[in-house]
Amino acid sequence: MSTTPDKLVDRYLKHLEVELDDLPRDRRSEIVDEIAVHIAEARAVLEHETEADVRNILEGLGDPADIAEEARERFEVGSSAPALASYKPGWIEVGALVLLLVGAIVLPLFGWVIGVVLLWISNAWNVRDKFIGTLFWPGGLGFSLFLVFYGASQSVSSSPTSCQVSPVGTGQPANCIESSNSTGVMDVLAIVLMVAVVVTPVITTAYLAYRLRHQPGAATA
Amino acid sequence: MVAGKQDALLAQMRKGTLQYCVLALLADEERYGFDLVRSLAETDGMVTSEGTIYPLLSRLRRDGLVETTWRESTSGPPRRYYRLTTAGRAALEAFKGEWGRFRDAVDHFVERKAG
Numbered sequence: 127m128s129t130t131p132d133k134l135v136d137r138y139l140k141h142l143e144v145e146l147d148d149l150p151r152d153r154r155s156e157i158v159d160e161i162a163v164h165i166a167e168a169r170a171v172l173e174h175e176t177e178a179d180v181r182n183i184l185e186g187l188g189d190p191a192d193i194a195e196e197a198r199e200r201f202e203v204g205s206s207a208p209a210l211a212s213y214k215p216g217w218i219e220v221g222a223l224v225l226l227l228v229g230a231i232v233l234p235l236f237g238w239v240i241g242v243v244l245l246w247i248s249n250a251w252n253v254r255d256k257f258i259g260t261l262f263w264p265g266g267l268g269f270s271l272f273l274v275f276y277g278a279s280q281s282v283s284s285s286p287t288s289c290q291v292s293p294v295g296t297g298q299p300a301n302c303i304e305s306s307n308s309t310g311v312m313d314v315l316a317i318v319l320m321v322a323v324v325v326t327p328v329i330t331t332a333y334l335a336y337r338l339r340h341q342p343g344a345a346t347a
Numbered sequence: 348m349v350a351g352k353q354d355a356l357l358a359q360m361r362k363g364t365l366q367y368c369v370l371a372l373l374a375d376e377e378r379y380g381f382d383l384v385r386s387l388a389e390t391d392g393m394v395t396s397e398g399t400i401y402p403l404l405s406r407l408r409r410d411g412l413v414e415t416t417w418r419e420s421t422s423g424p425p426r427r428y429y430r431l432t433t434a435g436r437a438a439l440e441a442f443k444g445e446w447g448r449f450r451d452a453v454d455h456f457v458e459r460k461a462g
Contacts, residue, residue, distance in 0.1 A: 142398075153402075153405055153409075156401075156405050157401045157402055157405055160380050160401045160404070160405075160427065161398055161401055163380065163381070163423075163424050163425075163426065163427070164380055164381045164384065164397070164398075164401070166423050166424050167379075167381035167420075167422075167423055167424075167426075168381065170422045170423040171422075186388070186396075186397045187396060187397050187398035188395070188396020188397060188398045188399060189396065190398075192396050192398070192399060193396065193398040193399050193401070193402065196396075196399040196402045196403070197402035197405075199362075199402075200402045200403055200405070200406040201402070201405075201406060
């Protein structure tokens with residue numbers, strides 16, 4: 127006897143297992159085991175098993191996707207509503223969002239660090255989101271404000287910011303010129319940078335909050 | 348009514364009543380999965396995919412309406428036998444009463460118009 131019927135059964139059961147992937151493991155194995163026994167029972171009844179017999183048995187059982195769909199309905203899993211309910215933002219998520227953004231202002235350094243700890247404790251975000259939350263920016267708005275004030279004080283104290291090395295042969299070592307044109311460009315650049323620096327943690331926080339609401343599959347984090 | 352809608356309605360009715368058919372099959376004797384599925388499939392129009400019975404059996408077990416025991420089989424792997432619990436029997440009896448009234452009420456209108 128060829129091994130093709132066994133292969134067909136194996137393929138069917140594997141397919142079923144994949145389709146049942148989002149069910150709790152005990153339920154998934156219960157259903158797969160029962161269907162494996164069902165197939166064995168049906169095959170045991172046959173006197174001279176043919177490939178067609180096995181195909182008929184599998185066809186009678188139905189498409190694994192249909193069985194999985196039935197299982198999701200019976201156990202009320204898979205639809206986004208219950209998954210969202212189980213990831214209802216709790217104090218950990220709210221705390222993480224608030225502290226990541228303004229923690230460093232309220233409680234220098236530590237406020238933000240606590241925010242990061244909460245971010246990584248929470249199950250609501252995946253690893254990618256957690257890295258984004260941690261890296262943009264360390265310190266959150268506190269870091270942004272520090273940069274902005276630092277940058278502002280720097281540009282005030284040393285207005286001739288653009289220095290140029292003079293062309294070879296003129297004898298002058300280095301020439302710091304106060305070109306109004308290049309300073310203007312630098313100022314615009316600085317302002318854009320400052321705005322970006324301030325806006326980034328706000329965007330990061332908004333993004334994390336958005337992921338909280340629109341991520342039913344967060345359980346894989 | 349649109350044909351697709353009607354199909355969906357019938358599928359829902361089948362799905363809703365299927366568990367009571369299973370409970371009824373278990374009312375007098377315990378049965379194993381393959382036996383149960385074949386009995387249901389014998390009656391035309393009740394089950395389209397035999398495999399979809401197993402999620403239902405699993406659910407009934409978790410709801411405490413049936414309980415199971417593994418027994419050795421002479422012809423193959425061990426079988427999981429299903430049997431009604433007290434709660435399962437109570438659910439079946441309650442459904443029988445409701446179903447009888449519902450069926451009579453629907454018949455009262457549908458049959459009168461048809462005849």
